[in-house]
Each structure stands twice: as C-alpha cells, then as structure tokens.
Amino acid sequence: MLSHFTVDCVIYTFHEAQLKILLTERNEYPYKGWWALPGFFVEKDEEMEDAVKRISYENTGLKDIYLEQLAAFAGVKRHPEGRILTVAYVALVRYENVKNKVKPVTSYMKQAKWYPINHLPDLAFDHREIIELSVEKLKKRLSYSLAPFELLPEKFTLTQLQQVYEALLGETLDKRNFRKKMNNLGYLKELDEFQTGVSYRAARLYKLDRRKFQKLVD
Amino acid sequence: MLSHFTVDCVIYTFHEAQLKILLTERNEYPYKGWWALPGFFVEKDEEMEDAVKRISYENTGLKDIYLEQLAAFAGVKRHPEGRILTVAYVALVRYENVKNKVKPVTSYMKQAKWYPINHLPDLAFDHREIIELSVEKLKKRLSYSLAPFELLPEKFTLTQLQQVYEALLGETLDKRNFRKKMNNLGYLKELDEFQTGVSYRAARLYKLDRRKFQKLVD
DNA sequence: AATATAGTGTGTATTTTTTACACTATTAAA
C-alpha cells in the first residue's frame, strides 16, 4: 500500500512594495468556489519536487523557480473527505516574469490571483495555517536567505531590497543603516546602471554576487 | 482514498559530553537486521504527533517530550517496496530520564541503542539523510532554541551547557566569553546548589527561566 | 599532612557591530 498525498505551494512574489501570494479559486468539491493554495495530488511515480514544479508551471508559466519544503500537514480533520496528507512548499518568483502569465490552465480552478499577505480572503482547508507558517519561516531565515533576491528582479535598487526586508519583518528600517550593512556584507555588486522611467532621481541598480553570498553562508 | 504514511523520530539526548541519537535494530523486512530510526505507520485516525509520541514512548518510556517536525521525505525509491512517505520528527530527551528505560517494547525491533552522532552505523532507508538534515537544523536554530535545555537535566552546570553548544556547533568555545554571554542573555537562574559526587571543585547549578527566555525570543 | 588531579571561576582591553539621527542631490513634470 503506497502513499497517496498532495502538495500545496505558497508562491510568493514582490510587487508594489508588498509581498503577495498566488491563490486559486477552486472549481471542484470540496470547497468549490473558495480560494486556496495551488496544489494537487502527487502522481504514483512522481517525485514531490517535480509535482510542485508542475503545479507552479501551470499557475505561473515559470520553470526553474526557487523552491523549499515547508512542512507536512496531516491533521485527521483537515480534509472533509478523510485524512489527506499534504506537503507544503514555498516558491519564490519574480513578478516581472509572471505578471502576464497567471491564468487558470486547468479545469479544477476558475482563476488565479495575487493577494497581499496582509489581505487574504477566507481560505479552504488549513491553508491559512500553512501560509502563516511560511511567513514565520521566511522571517526567521531572512538574515542568511536568498529569498529577497529571488523575489526581486535580477537588477534591483537598494530601496526595493529594503522594502522586501521591511515587508517580511513587518517593521521599517533606517535607510542609512540598511545600506551600510548591505554594503558591508559584501555580496552586492554595484552596477553602472540606473533605474529608467521614473519621474524623480533614478536609483542605482545592484546585483547579487551569488558566489560571495554562498561563501558567507558557509 | 486516504493517506498512508509513516513517521520517523530522531531522538536526541546528551550524555558523556556527546550528542547521541536513539537507533533501533529492525526485526522485519525490508532492512531486517539494519539499524534505523524508530518509526512506524500512522494509524488511520491518529494525529501525526500522537503517533510520534507513541513511538517515543515505546522506545524511551517517556511521555511529554519536546517535539518538532523536521520534514517530509517521499523519494519514489526511498522504500524498496514502493513509495512510502515519511514525516520525520526531532525529539529531545534528558538522558537521566531514559537511561534505564530504553529497551525494545515491540516485536518489530530487536534492540535500541544510543549512538553518538559522529559514529553512526549504516542505516536503513534514507535515514542517514534524515539525521543529517536534523543536525543542520538544530545547529542553525541554536541561538534562539530551547534545544540545549531540553537535552540537559533541569539543573545543569555552565560547563555542561557549553558542551551542548560545542557538540552542536562542532567547535570549541572560550569559557569566559561563553559565560559572559549566557549571563548577559539573562534567562539563566543561578541556584544556590552545587554539583555533588565529583572529586574536584563542585560547579554551581543553573536553571532556565522559561518566562524570560520566551520574552527574548519574541 | 602534603601533594597531585581535575575542573571551576573570574576581568580587562580591543575590535566590531549596531544604533540614532538630518540634510543635500537629482530628475521630471507642472
């Protein structure tokens, strides 16, 4: 007797200075018409991570996204039709890459939509609990995590980076101290490029130096 | 169709200045005669945590132990008889409480034994991988974790506490700096009691002030 | 009684990190 279980994805992005999560409106019972995390059953011979990639692809059109396992949820009562275990994953995507691609590709959901983490609708199953745990975890790991850089464009301004930190920590940070610290960490590459299309002083763009970042984490 | 899955427990203790894990010798196929983490199938109407408690109780005689979910493992090939998902938990116990209680209470294992984390035997399934991940996680969280205090007796010496830190970090620490820091954190209660039965100067005993610890973590 | 043993317990100076805080510079649009 083999294991039969689902995966659910908490797909984050950063847009308009806010952290947002992709939710889908279910078109199937149970919880038909409710908002839920994208998720589905894992096939018999399918690796969990591949299932997560499949689901994220269906929902964002993106392959090769940043993934991390969050936890397993298996409450006896979590699913109204009997105990179904789910393994929740966190995925981080760049908004620029997905903004035009989000649409329901499958028959079992009506639509997909980005919701700011502070303004979520009522959610199916125990999905709110899953999301809350995922925020907690991102927060805790922030200081040694790639997360901010997976959420931002490849080239970003220091203000954007600070906004990601602020959104995750839920508090505002001092601009000068934030910049000083980021520069001292030494894994930001200052580019000779600047923002375009803004009606005020254009900010300098930065890139993450992944090699230096990795060295520091070890 | 409901979920059918197992839980596996990485049960840690601290003894003889070493971190140790409880392993059981399997008395059933597959992997009969191999060492493995204590684990078993979760009953149909049983909460995961209750299954973990049941298994820890069978193996250590202890109830109410410190538990934390580690991760789900579901590799298609992890179990030779077909994909079985397992949810791994970390449990922390005090050696003084279990030292005489560890014995195989069930028919499916021959014996149970504490192994230092640096000298593990060959292990069944993907259990080595599970253990490695658990050590990583304990290490990362050390600075804001109750783990050291769950592994030590209620009343402990600063040297013992330092040994737990050193075992988890895999490096030695300076005694004076360690003590200064622990005292400054402010959640250790200095007792008017001292070690007994040692043939050298008896060390002062300390207790964790859980209330102050909690305040600091928030 | 003297000595060996083994671990306890303590202070200071230096460096590094963190914090608090306010103004000038640049650009586009009105």
Place this chain on the structure above:
DNA sequence: TTTAATAGTGTAAAAAATACACACTATATT
C-alpha cells in the same frame, strides 16, 4: 523656475564580540 518625489550620504555613541591566563577548590592518593 519651481515643485514634488525619491536617492544618497557620515559621524558619534553604545553595545556586543573577541582574545587571552591564572588562581581557586574539592577530593583522592600517598
């Protein structure tokens, strides 16, 4: 040319982390 909006910058003070060595004490041994 003025206004509105955001970018970008330095210093002083406090707190935390680090490096480092020796005297103390309880017991066991002779």
